[in-house]
Amino acid sequence: MSISLTVLQTGSLRCRTSMLTQSSTRPILLRRLRILTDTSWSPYIPIHVFLISHPEGYILFDTGMSPKCNDWGYFPFWMPSFRMTAQMMIDSEEGLGELLRGRGFDLGREGGEEEEEGGGSGGEGKKRLKAVIVSHLHHDHAGGLSDVVPDAPVYVTKEHWEAEDGHRLNALIDGAVPSHWPKNWIPNFLDPLGPAIGPFERSYPITKDGKVVAVDTPGHDPGHVSLVVYADEATYFLTGDATYSLESLDKEEADGVNSEPLVAVESVRKIKEFCRGTKCVVLPSHDRETMRRAKEREIYVPTTL
Ligand SMILES: [Zn+2]
Numbered sequence: 001m002s003i004s005l006t007v008l009q010t011g012s013l014r015c016r017t018s019m020l021t022q023s024s025t026r027p028i029l030l031r032r033l034r035i036l037t038d039t040s041w042s043p044y045i046p047i048h049v050f051l052i053s054h055p056e057g058y059i060l061f062d063t064g065m066s067p068k069c070n071d072w073g074y075f076p077f078w079m080p081s082f083r084m085t086a087q088m089m090i091d092s093e094e095g096l097g098e099l100l101r102g103r104g105f106d107l108g109r110e111g112g113e114e115e116e117e118g119g120g121s122g123g124e125g126k127k128r129l130k131a132v133i134v135s136h137l138h139h140d141h142a143g144g145l146s147d148v149v150p151d152a153p154v155y156v157t158k159e160h161w162e163a164e165d166g167h168r169l170n171a172l173i174d175g176a177v178p179s180h181w182p183k184n185w186i187p188n189f190l191d192p193l194g195p196a197i198g199p200f201e202r203s204y205p206i207t208k209d210g211k212v213v214a215v216d217t218p219g220h221d222p223g224h225v226s227l228v229v230y231a232d233e234a235t236y237f238l239t240g241d242a243t244y245s246l247e248s249l250d251k252e253e254a255d256g257v258n259s260e261p262l263v264a265v266e267s268v269r270k271i272k273e274f275c276r277g278t279k280c281v282v283l284p285s286h287d288r289e290t291m292r293r294a295k296e297r298e299i300y301v302p303t304t305l
Contacts, residue, residue, distance in 0.1 A: 001053055001054070001055050002053070002055075002231075002232045003052070003053065003054050003055070003211055003212075003229070003230065003231045003232050004052070004053050004231050004232060004233060005050060005051070005052055005053075005229055005231050005233075005236050005294065006050070006051040006052075006053070007048055007049075007050055007283065007290060007291050007294045008048065008049050008050070008051060008064075008096075008099050009046050009047065009048055009049075009064075009094065009291070010047045010048075010049055010063075010064025010065045010090060010094050010095060010096055010099065010140075010143065010144065011046075011047055011064070011065050011067070011088060011089055011090025011091070011094045012044040012045055012046045012047060012088075012089050012090070013044065013045060013047060013065070013086050013087060013088045013089065013140065014041045014042050014043060014044045014045065014086070014087050015041070015042050015045075015085055015086040015087075016035050016038040016039075016040065016041065016042070016085045016086075016256075017038060017040040017041065017042050018031075018034045018035050018038040018040075018256045019035055019038075019042070019085060019086075019255070019256045019257045020042055020244055020248070020255060020256055021244075021248055021253040021254065021255055021256050022034060022254070022256035022261075023261075024253070024254040024261035024262055024264070024265050025261075025262075026261075028259055031256060031257075031261070034256070035085055035256060035257065036081065036084070036085070038085075041087070043288070044089060045244070045286040045287075045288060046286060046287075046288060046290065046291070047064050047065045047090075047140050047285065047286065048062075048064075048283070048285045048286070048290055048291070049061065049062045049063060049064040049096060049099075049144070049285075050062065050227070050229075050236075050238050050283070051100075051103075052212055052229055052231070054130075054207050054211065054212055056130055056207050056208065056209075057128070057129070057130025057131070058105075058127060058128070058129050058130055059129070059130055059131050059132075059133065059206060059207070059212055060100075060129055060131070060132045060133070060148065060152070061132075061133050061134075061135070061227045061238050061240075062133075062134055062135055062141045062142075062240065062285060063096050063132060063134065063141065063142055063143060063144030063145050063147065063148060064095070064096050064140065064141065064143055064144045065088060065090055065139065065140040065143040065144075066090075066095060066139070066143030066144065066180065067090045067091065067092045067093075067094060067095040067098075069088045069090065069139065069143060070088055070090070074177070074180070075139075075177060076172070076177075076179070079172055079173075081173075082139075082175075088140075095143075095144060095147065096143070096144025096147045096148070097144065097147035100129075100147065100148075103127070104126060104127050105126065105127045105128070105129065106125075106126030106127065106128055106151075107147055107148065107151055128151070128152070129148060129151065129152035130152070131152060131153050131154075131155060131206060132148050132152050132153070132154040132155065133154075133155050133156075133190070133206060133214055133225070133227055134154060134155065134156045134187070135224055135225055135226065135227075135238075135240025135241060135242075135285070136156070136160055136164075136220065136221040136223070136224045136225075136240060136241065137156065137160065137164050137171065137176045137178075137181070137221075138174065138175035138176050138221065138241070139175060139176060139177045139180070140175075140285075141240070141241070141285070142176065142177075142180075142181065143180070145180075145181055145182055145185070146180070146181075146182050149182040149185055150182070153188050154187045154188060155187060155188045155189065155190045155204075155206075155214075156187045156188075156189070156190065156223070156225075157189065157190050157204075157216070157223035157224075157225055158189040158190075158223070159218075159222055159223030160221065160222060160223025160224065160225075161186075161187055161189065161223070162223075163221070163222040163223060164176055164178070164221075165178070174221065174257070174258075174259070175257065190204040190214055190225065191204060192204055193205060194210065194213055197213065197215060197228065197274070198270075198273060198274040198277050198278065199269075199270040199273040199274055200215040200216060200270060200274065201216075202215075202216070203215050203228075204225065206227075210230075211229070211230040211231075212227065212228075212229050212230075213227070213228050214226065214227050214228075215227075215228060215274075216267075217239065217240065217242035217267040217270070217271065218260070218263050218264075218267060219242065219254065219258055219260050219261070219262075219263035219264025219265070219266065219267045219268075220240070220241040220242055220255055220257075220258045220264055220267075221241070221258065222260070224240060224241065224242060224267075225240065226238055226239050226240050226242050226271070227240075228274075228280075233297060234280065234281050234297045234299075235278055235279065235280040235281070236280060236281050236282075236283055236294070237271065237274065237275065237280045237281070237282045237283065237300075238283050238285075239271060239282060239283065239284045239285065240284075240285055241255065241284075241285055241286070242264070242267050242268060242271060242284075243255075243268050243271065243284050244284055244285075244286045244287065245284055245286070245287040245288075245289075246282060246284065246287060246289070246293075246300060248268075249268050249271060249272065249282065249284070249300075249302075250272075250302060250303055251305070252265055252268050252269055252272070252305060253265075253268070254268075272302040273302075275300050275301075275302050276302055279299050280299065280300065281293055281294060281297050281298060281299060281300065282300040
């Protein structure tokens with residue numbers, strides 16, 4: 001099996017325009033206030049997840065948004081900011097479970113007895129996921145966790161887990177919904193055992209050959225990671241929410257919702273720096289051009305500000 005990438009979409013959302021970007025030097029409280037008083041909407045933006053096929057098995061980057069997110073009570077009623085600041089659009093067949101089953105994946109368990117280990121991850125029979133890497137646990141990236149747990153190991157950074165699980169109220173304010181994580185779930189932690197890669201001081205190898213590797217891109221959330229995939233057809237940089245679009249990346253903008261905009265700007269500068277040294281296709285989770293760029297393998301050429 002060669003190394004290749006498939007982009008999938010789990011619905012789309014629109015949000016208050018100020019959530020996409022705000023000045024990185026505006027005080028956090030004012031950034032938050034700006035969002036709550038903003039009456040303008042962004043265009044609808046996609047929510048992508050990425051499926052990597054590798055000789056060691058299938059690897060998933062992020063789990064997308066849940067088709068249940070528009071159900072009454074999905075977001076806590078005492079946290080109306082979710083509905084005030086974002087509108088979600090997703091059909092049941094756009095959920096991660098349906099998308100993967102449609103591609104021949106065995107997500108096991110719900111049938112009860114079936115536990116065929118013989119299928120491996122690419123041979124005859126059903127496909128299995130080797131690992132799921134989650135950039136961060138906001139609801140539009142962690143909404144499909146219950147589709148893959150417990151069948152596949154899910155990885156986040158320890159730093160992210162401690163920030164999210166240790167401060168669930170903060171996590172909720174930031175956009176996570178811990179009540180929808182699988183019951184009593186504790187993720188696996190990514191190990192920073194890999195060497196520096198370009199401007200990234202350390203890396204988290206996902207495969208033994210180092211062709212799929214996570215790197216630190218904090219700012220949008222503490223412990224946020226992006227994924228580099230050295231596929232046969234191209235090198236991909238999957239940003240997660242380190243940037244929402246190539247346009248923002250190029251302008252070195254921080255998103256409007258995070259609590260550490262200056263850290264976020266440092267991360268986007270590193271991504272640009274990486275792209276100066278390595279020709280790659282940069283694919284943000286929410287860029288409306290991500291699907292096309294992946295198809296055309298369009299190389300991102302960073303401009304110098
Ligand atoms: Zn997101």
